[in-house]
Amino acid sequence: MSKTTVQPNKQQLLNRLKRIEGQVRGVHQMIENDRYCVDVLHQISAIQSAMNKVSLALLEDHTNHCVIKAIKDENGEEAIKELMSVMKTMTK
Template sequence: MHETNKTTIQPNKQQLLNRLKRIEGQVRGVHQMVENDRYCVDILHQISAIQSAMNKVSLALLEDHTHHCVSSAIKGNDGEAAIKELMDVMKTMTK
């Protein structure tokens, strides 16, 4: 995992946190399904729902990042670095 020392204010922080809490609950539910020997296909459906929800969180963060961080960097003449960073993230997300 790659981390930087950069920080930002998340404009949709509460929405993201709410989504992540729901996902956390879904993951706990899958854990219980496995513990309770639930049908594999039912577990796989829940995992698929979790992956879809995580993709939505990623896209929401990506959109916020583009509208705020990348946009500000372009206005501040640091656009090339911000675009490179954005493309690197996109490449990671689409692996």
């Protein structure tokens, strides 16, 4: 069974993801059009940075809502363990 949650900043996250989607399409087009490698790499770097911002925003929301709620409900140890697992994955 998967967990669900209400994203407090859902629209902001969706807007960021739409911009990233457009950037990825732009990179696809750049490669199709044989654009200079360094230009493509700059765009890829911008996409990675934007994805990191989305990840950090989600991590912040998760910590401030889900983890805090779990601690209040006396299930904090499991929530913190899960949070640390996600942090390890994000920093690979």
